[in-house]
Amino acid sequence: EASRRQRETEALAEASWAIASQLDPPSALAEVVKQISKVVVVEIAAVTMLDDNDAWQLSTIRLPSPISTSAAVQNLPEEELLTKIKQCTKSGYEGDQNERIVPVKIEDKPIGAVYLRTSSETLEPEQDRVVQSLLNHAAVILQHHALMKQQARNSALADADKLKTALLSMVS
Numbered sequence: 116e117a118s119r120r121q122r123e124t125e126a127l128a129e130a131s132w133a134i135a136s137q138l139d140p141p142s143a144l145a146e147v148v149k150q151i152s153k154v155v156v157v158e159i160a161a162v163t164m165l166d167d168n169d170a171w172q173l174s175t176i177r178l179p180s181p182i183s184t185s186a187a188v189q190n191l192p193e194e195e196l197l198t199k200i201k202q203c204t205k206s207g208y209e210g211d212q213n214e215r216i217v218p219v220k221i222e223d224k225p226i227g228a229v230y231l232r233t234s235s236e237t238l239e240p241e242q243d244r245v246v247q248s249l250l251n252h253a254a255v256i257l258q259h260h261a262l263m264k265q266q267a268r269n270s271a272l273a274d275a276d277k278l279k280t281a282l283l284s285m286v287s
Contacts, residue, residue, distance in 0.1 A: 164227035
């Protein structure tokens, strides 16, 4: 029990460090999934985000060594996975007990989601709590990334407005 709690605490601490230190969202997300895999056996993990054209982009997070080689996981169609995630962000998704989907929103607008499938259908309450906490870490990474992109767009618009104002001032 003590060594399990120590592993869980270490996983949470390392995931927090990944969020604080990684500037690259894919690297930080991969680190969070790696920490989840220390608590439970992860079959598949995926992240989806809206791109600049409001289209859903799906990326599957691969672990350094394949944990599961089951045919169902290897042949999971990306469209099916994307449909599940989109449905969850709109109306909620009631799926298998071994699936977890955490929608990511900014001001009640869905911007993405984190998907996780574990090999065990029932997790101990402590494991479930730690996995949910780590998934929330991943959601924070996505929110931070989306806000940074929005800030960059706003900054570019402000610079363009300054140039337009300066040009109109010179013309007049």
